[in-house]
Amino acid sequence: MFLRLLTSAVTLVLCSTALGQTPLASPAVPPTISYVRDIQPILTEKCVACHACNDAACQLNLGSAEGATRGASKVPVYKGDRTTAIEPTRIFYDASGPDQWHRKGFYSVLDAQGSQAALMTRMLELGHSTPLTPNAKLPKEIVLGLNRNNVCPAPGEFDAYAKKHPKEGMPLAVTGLTDKQYQTVQAWLAQGAPVDQNAIKPSPVEAAQIAEWEALLNRPGSSEALVGRWLYEHLFLAHAYFDNGVPGHFFQWVRSRTPSGQPIDLIATRRPDDDPGTTFFYRLMPVQGVIVHKTHITYPMGKQKLARVKELFYSGNWRATSLPGYGPRSRANPFQTFEAIPAVARYQFMLDNAEYFVRTFIRGPVCRGQIATDVIRDSFWAMFQEPAHDRYITDAAYRGEATPLLAMPGQIDNVGSILTLWHNYRDKRNEYVKLRQETYADMPPPSWATLWAGNDNALLTIFRHFDSASVTKGLIGEVPQTMWLFDFPLLERTYYQLAVNFDVYGNVSHQAQTRLYFDLIRNGAEVNFLRLMPDDARASILSDWYQNSGKLKMWLDYQKIDTSTPTGMILDPVDPKRDFALKLIERAGTLNASPDPINRCTGAYCSRPNIAQEFQFAEQALSRLTSRPAAGLAVIKQLPEASMLRIEGSDGKREMYSMLRNRSHTNVAFMLGEAYRLQPGLDTLTIYPGVLSSYPNFMFNIPTGDVEAFVEAMEHSKTQASFDTIVERWGVRRSNPQFWQYFHDIGEYIHETNPVEAGVLDMNRYENL
Known part of the structure; x- marks a missing residue:
């Protein structure tokens, strides 16, 4: 977070002074300050939520002593138009210690510069002198969000920065450190910022x-x-x-x-x-x-x-x-590189751990994923093909014919060769799809046995939020517009293209090739699913997925689908996709790790049965907001993509819910111009217990006794003014004096319900509602 202040950045600074409070006369600061004991806990509470991973402002990572002493850099990790790849700067990996990092262009935020105090000291002072008005909306001149321009002042540039950005010290647009925390950090900096380690x-x-x-x-x-x-x-x-x-x-x-x-x-x-x-x-x-x-x-x-x-x-x-x-050839085609290992072993290993593998390329650790996420829908379900029904696994002759066609682009990053490389790999992929269609046409029609059902990784739900996404076991939400079916060639290619071979530090050619090929991967997963549908319904379902400009993309880049080979599924001809989804839910049993009565209420009771009655009543009320298009629930247009609902019981206990806005698109087939393909009137909400995003956009704190009033206010809100009233009553703004208590309670909820998955959430995308 310290960098947020450090910069005028796209990320939000979270380290700070207590807003609106004056320094205590007597700083109760220990005479010997330990970084491990005294400083890192403060940074973890107030700074790490913005200053971690590649999207930390100015690359200032405050999750460790290594990151704090590494300092800041003016070189952005995310710069999609760069023509030359930059050197990686992965913490604990590409260098070790301040000297090595400084040789890579990082500069200290902890060291005093002659008569000038450390950069972090001055950023804290700037923030402390310009507190926010508690609970108020932020001033318009403070720009937030991912499009915020990063300004990364070096120590000698601070005065100019402070003059141009007088309200953007530390903290940037958030309630900050307590007085004691502020004094402890400033005292530590005044002592020369000594760092002890506890590896x-x-x-x-x-x-x-x-x-x-x-x-x-x-x-x-x-x-x-x-x-x-x-x-x-x-x-x-x-x-x-x-x-x-x-x-x-x-x-x-x-x-x-x-x-x-x-x-x-x-x-x-x-x-x-x-x-x-x-x-x-x-x-x-x-x-x-x-x-x-x-x-x-x-x-x-x-x-x-x-x-x-x-x-x-x-x-x-x-x-x-x-x-x-x-070499590049081995990287491009893992099917050839590892062909000696039995394909069934490779595929079964990935199936056993399917949630992990889908997370690596859908959620990913790169911390800003628009290069990949703008190619997927906001909500869809994923399934996997049973190995015994995967021709690549069972037929050595077919495997030998298909393997050379499964190579992937991105190994050569010559900017002038983007189109040539893309066309070559597109044509190979389409030749593979044609081969697959012809080969599978000779197999028995697909049935329920086609779907792998080995463990609770078999059914996954993906939610996409502009430039991030989440993966969860089970079938969550209303029946989605699209569904994906992975076989081994598709799952392995997706993993290698988006995880193993993707380079966040790469140039525009590498990143464009990655994005373009992922478009083919998505199309492949959709077409695999279509094979389960009646042959005479496939074209109309595909046409719904690729509306308007999507028709052009189908003509330009995709292999024509099979509309003649029958399915073995017995489905309602009126809406076979929905009928399949409902039958899938019914058949899934314990494989469906996420039963969902809130979004798919089929009777009088729309809540979980194993929770306190007041929370059952709350879920019953919240279910009225789900699975309704924005044309009939206007408030959806005011909501960000991932909000958290903290429902507080009469005894102080609470439940946490994710309220996700699912944006509708005419198609997701193009790299640019997403705004022109949105269908806001068809957007919907999914509300589900738990935390389904690493990047909360906003939070509402609602007593159980107020849930009915909250839902009614949401149902009747049709203007910005009426939505502002909802935010004023139940919203937790960045200027809320208890902001950090509420924000970290989301993480505490994860710790209580699934401790292995717990970690500090990111607030770079927390909005100024």
């Missing part, structure tokens, strides 16, 4: 399991080395945790020059499938710093998981006779 180390129980996993991935032999590489490339984003591990301890796979038992000497490559350049070993490194929800993609690595990996990959009589290289 996470594995417990004995964790260390024993780490040793087993490292021994497995580093086994000698060509076959073992190939499996180790495949597993590493599929788990490098994971925050892994172990049976009986220490709560809050997570570990990340890296490549090291040193073997197990020695300190890790990390090899930092741009991509996990780049050439390491030397002998290396796969190692598990503790995740350091504060856990933030948006980068926290968890993966269990206990004894059962270890046994499953051995069963899938280390049994049978297959052998690799040689090892592939690490």
Whole structure:
């Protein structure tokens, strides 16, 4: 957060002074201030919500001592029009210590500059002198949001910054530090900002399991080395945790020059499938710093998981006779690179952990995903093809014919070659789709047995919020407009294109190729699903997904769909897609991890049965707002995409709900011009218990006794003035004196209900309603 202040940034600064309060006469500050004990907790509470990940203003990351001492940079991570890739600046990865980071262009925010105090000191002072009016809407001159221009003043540029942005010190547009916190941080800075370290180390129980996993991935032999590489490339984003591990301890796979038992000497490559350049070993490194929800993609690595990996990959009589290289060709086509490993093992491993893999490329750890998310709908369900019904798995001849067509673009980032590369890969993909159609036409018609039903990863719901997205097990919300069906070639390509090979530091050519190919991936998942529909209904369903300009895209870039091969599904011909969805819900049973009576109320009771009666009444009332188009519920047009409802019971207990605005589009087939394809009159709301976004846009705090009044006010609100009245009564504005208490209570709710997933949420997108 400190950078938010530090900058005029696109992110929101969260570190600050107490708004409207004057310094206490007597600062109760300990004479010896510890960074670990005294400073990091303040930064975690007030700053990390904006200053973490790639979208931290001026790259100031305040989730660790490493980030605080690294400082700030004027080079933005997100710059979609750059013609040349920039050097990666991943914390704990691409450099270590202030000197190395400063050689990469970062400058200190903690060090005094001659007679001038540290930059952080002055930013705090600027913010402390211009407090916000409690509970009021922010002044118009304070620009917020992702389109805010980053201004990253170096220490010598602060005076000019303060003159031009007098109300944009620390905090930027949010209630700030308490007086005691402010005095503690300022005293620490005045003492020279000494930093002590408290690095996470594995417990004995964790260390024993780490040793087993490292021994497995580093086994000698060509076959073992190939499996180790495949597993590493599929788990490098994971925050892994172990049976009986220490709560809050997570570990990340890296490549090291040193073997197990020695300190890790990390090899930092741009991509996990780049050439390491030397002998290396796969190692598990503790995740350091504060856990933030948006980068926290968890993966269990206990004894059962270890046994499953051995069963899938280390049994049978297959052998690799040689090892592939690490060049662009190997990166472009993992199907060729790993063809020696049985395809059924690869696919089954991904199915076992489908939620994790879909999270890596839909939610992702890059922290600003518009390059990918503007190609998907705001709400849809995802399913997976049963391996026994996946021709790529079962037919070696077909697999051999299909594999060369599954290469993906993005390895060559020559700006002048964008269109040529795109056309080449588009044509290969369409040739593959044609081959797939012809091959599957000879198979028995698809039925319910076509869908994988191995565990509760089998059914997933994706919600997209402009430039971020979430993935949740189960079927949430009203029946969506589109559904996706992944087979192995599609799931693996999506993962490699958007996770393994995507470079957030890349240039415009790389990012454009990635985005264009993801459009083909989405289309492939939709077409796979269409095969379940009656053959005479497919064209009309597809036409609904690609309205207006989407028709042009279908003609230009997509292979024609199969409208003649029958389905084995028996569905209502009037609306087969909806009938399929309702039957899917009915058949899913325990596979549906997210029963949803609020949004899909089918009787008199629209609430969960296992909660207190006052919350049942609240859910019953909230259900009136769901699954209604904005044409009949005008308030939807006033709402941001991801709001949180904190419903407080009479005994002080509370439930937390996500209220998501699902924007309707004529199509999502183009990289630019999304605003021209919106259909605001068809937008709807989904309200669901829990936290379905890492980036809350706003929050309402509503006593259970007020829920009926809140719902009625929402139902009758048709103007900005009437919506402002709702915000005034129940909204939690950034200027609310209790803002941080309410904001962090969202994270506390995650900690209580699913502690492994808990992390500090991001407030860069919190709006000024």
